[in-house]
Amino acid sequence: MSISELSRRRFLQLGPGASAGLLIGCGSRELDTIASFATTREEQRFRNARLHIDTDGSINFIVPSTEMGQGVQTALTMLVAEEMDADWNRIQTTFAPYDPAFDNPSYFIQVTGGSNSVSSHWVKLRKLGAAARAMLVEAAAERWGVKPGECSVAGSIVSHPSGKSLGFGALAEAAAQLAPPDDPALKTPDQFRLIGRPVPRLDTPAKISGGAIYGIDVKLPGMLYATVAQSPVFGGKVASWDEAAAMAMPGVRKIVALEDGMAVVADSHWRALKALEALSIRFDDGPNADRNSEEFTRMLEASMQEMDKEPFPEAAQRLDVEYQAPFLAHQPLEPMNCTAQVTPTSCRLWVPTQNLHGAAVAAAEVTGLPRQEIEVNVTHLGGGFGRRLESDFVKQAVTVAKEVDQPVRLLWTREEDMQHDFYRPVTRARFQIALGADGTPEEWHTRIASPSSFQKVIADNFPEFSWLPVQALLGDVNMLAGLGTSFVQSNPFPYAVGKLRTEDEIMDIPVPNGSHRSVQHSFSGFCKEAAIDECAHAAGQDPLAYRRRLLAEEPRYLGVIDLVAEKADWGRPPPGRFQGLAVHRSFGTYVAEVAEISFAEDGSLRIHRIVCAVDCGVVVNPAIAESQVHGAVIWGLENTLRCEITIQGGRVEQSNFHDYEVLHLHEAPDVEVHFVPSAEPPTGLGEPGAPPVAAAVTNAIFAATGRRIRTLPLTRHGLSI
Amino acid sequence: MLTLNVNGQTMEVDVEPDTPLLWVLRETIGLAGTRFGCGQGLCGACTVHLDGVATRTCILPVSDVGTAEITTIEGLSADNSHPVQQAWTELDVPQCGYCQSGQIMAAAALLAENPLPSDSDIDAAMTNICRCGTYSRIRKGIHRAARLTERTQ
Known part of the structure; x- marks a missing residue:
């Protein structure tokens, strides 16, 4: 192309x-x-x-x-x-x-x-x-x-x-x-x-x-190169800068003020980067400069205490447990970029985006042109994972292109990408579960607290409806995925329990968040499947048999559980190895996974294989389908093991791949993917492989050690591979 | 003016000497198949061969290249016929594909030095990041390319 x-x-x-x-x-x-x-x-x-x-x-x-x-x-x-x-x-x-x-x-x-x-x-x-x-x-x-x-x-x-x-x-x-x-x-x-x-x-x-054209590869006649620095503290503003010093650098054409940062335009990317350094921007950190992750956790813990206001019913056995998962970054390998050419009467974009609509909305807002007159051409995307549903970088590129006569390609550094992502939100859940004499949950009470991005999604993509208090009316469409009974979420809690009650609180935490491959299913798949494992052990029953009993009316859940049990040889791991099971439905697709682990002599964790059984209806292309599940498992695994975005002083502490350590080839376990034969219409596949991973691994760790992991990542518990 | 030897051709470039080779290849010479991922030599998207050795170019000042022969993904073969590219085709390794130029260059350099690498050789050599999680197919692809190379020799 x-x-x-x-x-x-x-x-x-x-x-x-x-x-x-x-x-x-x-x-x-x-x-x-x-x-x-x-x-x-x-x-x-x-x-x-x-x-x-x-x-x-x-x-x-x-x-x-x-x-x-x-x-x-x-x-x-x-x-x-x-x-x-x-x-x-x-x-x-x-x-x-x-x-x-x-x-x-x-x-x-x-x-x-x-x-x-x-x-x-x-x-x-x-x-x-x-x-x-x-x-x-x-x-x-x-x-x-x-x-x-x-x-x-x-x-x-x-x-x-x-x-x-x-x-x-x-x-x-x-x-x-x-x-x-x-x-x-x-x-x-x-x-x-x-x-x-x-x-x-x-x-x-x-x-x-090397010939595929990604956004970063777009080259137009006379094109200039822009790069940006944004306030490291969320909500901060630019206080001062040395424009003369930057303009004196070779090849620099323009300095442009952005909403919360500055852009430098030059005749090459490297020259733009060097001039950005010379610009010596000072930021006014604003009201969030003393916010941090520990404080956010205390806010979430305080929310959980609301449950104590109501009595926990008497039962043969009671579980009262809390789970938490951190902020996560997307980090597609192609950094955020957009090429824009703007005249008083036209706006043309070349952009790797998942959201052409959102790009046009952003460009229309900056240029004042009607949305339908914005030309958006999409390139190959060097990864998306939900990050490229956002149009923040498009808005910047159009703002910069308005100020120069040539087309401009705006490209972020990895550091900007890491510190200005839209993160999977930090989330905490508390379960109060009352088990009857036979081990069945007679009552399952869930409270979940998380910041939400739903109002922002509406404001960014449907500005004509931004006056609607969508969040107040609907809560968060993602937060309760797989945990609650809310009408806005499409994957209700599947287990046949006596009485299910779910409540939530949307937290005001000043860190941008957004859709992150499998959205909140990455959390609900973890905490629901670890908690049901806790119930099974409390009941003294095999975790697989226990789930089968509570899913007796759910044939497609049973289908993936039975297939994964057969393929993973459930209950008969090789000597020294331990198994953990998790099953979760997301985007219409049922996925069961068994993690097989051991501990090395030095105490380090070994993840030998992850066996997956998937029911996604008709499998259109089995080779691509397998690769999607593979990728989602690797994604889920790195987020289980060690990935975590933390906030100190109102800003993200991580900056590049040395301190946000994604999985490498030598750490990737064997992943086996098996599909349930089906003639049902196809359902989702890009994301559903991710949600069960964390619980499959932590349930295996429990099987091996008796140690229950309720907060991620595992590095917080001294566990690493 | 600096003189570079890129994919068998000698060319002169007029850039600041501290410019990383990556940006000279992409913007000055117009070989965009070598990609930018992290700017710190951590991800390997910018990998090319310098005298046959896999080298990360986002942190390599162009003035340090000297007379080394530079091979980029565009110079690996004209028609995707390098054994690594053949194996990558057979196995449909790429997903988003953004890291794959670097992965392929790293794999080709490994095989040039070690024609029949073991899994642990591959573990040690292949440190490039893939965010799509294509690692198992990359591993299979290297083993497959090793067999393809063996057969043609």
Whole structure:
């Protein structure tokens, strides 16, 4: 993919010159209905176009989601190609620019997140492919004077039993003259040829040659380079700076004041960095300069004490336990960046973002231009993990680009990235569990306290609704994931317990937070699954059998538990090794994991393997699916073991990978992934592998040592690998 | 003016001598496949070969390069045919792919020095960070590339 291919302008210009063939689209809002099909020069129709079959047989599909490694470029293309019966080798893809035609069907804005790219496009994109196939078949049948139902399609070739056959390219023009079918029939899973196969990723060749274009690789004629320094203390402001010293540095073009920091623009990134140093910014730390992690923990502990105001019912056995997990950073390897070109009447962006909508909202706010006139072109993303749902860096790039005549690429340092992330919030939960004589929880009372980002998500993405007290009305959509019974959360507590009661408190903690791969499931998967393990041990029962009994009415939970038990050989670990089990549903997907651990002679922890059983419905591409679960397990494991963001003096203490120690290759255990065969519609896969990891490991540690870990990371308990 | 030998070509660059080689490759010469991750030599996204040795370029002043032969990902092969790239293709190693130029260069340097590395050799040599967690496929990829190399010799 070259830069020119990223331009929406060029994309729209496809029409007059290259409109030969069948151009086919579907509106994003009329779910599952197909509209505006025929080849036309009208711009509006091109804007909806997702699929172009050229007269030479080549097929271009516009991928509506952004590719951040999760494999959507391949998986979504497979959905279309499957129903078309297209020749996979003739398909090219481009990434959708900002346009409501490419809105996420579940969110009604153009955003990639929440592990729903495949599930939300599952019917829609297959219908797109099926409609194209039906029109091509009809064109062939008309030409041959036969019935469409007598024709078959394979490898982009329509055939008739009489021996006639024509390729898609030869049929495209005629197909474009036909009316699209209202509701094209879809294949049943037993008819799939591509779906379910480990089709090679479309993005691999460019990603191993160095040729894939990430945001940092965008280069435009005359482009300048900007970098930033923001107030290290959250809520601080710039107090003073030495503009003359910075401007005297070679290649410096401009110094720009930002909301809470400064940007330097120069003719190279290195020169911008050096001038930023010479700028000698002094910050006014503001009201948060004495805030710290210990204080935040005390606030959370105080919230937990609210539970003492109500009596804890009498029972055969009672558990009263508290769990906590820290702030976590995302740290995708490509630092935050955005390239912007702004004139009084236009704003063009090239940006690695999960949220094209949010980028346009941010740019519209800075430029005063209407949102729909903002051009947003998306590149490959060097990781997303939720960090790139935010548009803070887009706002900065547009602010800077307004001040210069050339396009500007704004790029953060790793240190800025580490200290100005939107962190997985620190969260604490307390469980009061009353067990009956048979060990069953008769009452399960949960209190959870955490800061929340929901109001900010609304303000950033739906500014027209920012007056609504969304948080006050709904609480936090994430906080109770898997723990509560609230109507705003989609994964209710699964265990059959007598009486379930959940309460929460949203804490006011001055640290930015946001969506972090698997959001609050990373916490609820930990504390719920460790607590149920505590219940099993208190009841003197095998943790697996105990869960099975409380999930007797949940066949898909049982399915993954039974599969993981078989694959991990539950209950029969090799000598000296110990097992821990956890199961959690998130983003519609059921995942059970067994961690197998031991302790070395020096007391260090060994994590030998993590066995995963996953029920995500139909597995579109097993090779990509496996890699997603692998990655999520590594993510969950580093956050179990040692990753932690701490606050001192109102600022993040960590600054780079030496003190935020993510997992390295030599530390990565064997990860085995097994899928439950299923014909159910696909559910999420990018995130669900992460939530069970922490409890699987800490439950194994309990099995080995009798020591119950209730706060993360493990380094806080003197445990390390 | 400094003279550099990049992917077999000699070129002159006019940059401050303290400029890290990474930025000279990316911005001055236009070889963007070598990537910036941390700026402190911690993550390895910026790995290239200097006289065949895997080297992190985000902390290497261009003036220290001297006459060393620089090989970037673009110079490893013209058509993804290096055994490491072949193995990476077979196993679909990359996810987001951002770290993979550096991973591939580190793996190629390891195999050049040690054609049949053991798991512990790989553990010791492959210290590059991958945030997507592709580590197990990287390990398999190196073993696979070793076999591919063996076969062609």
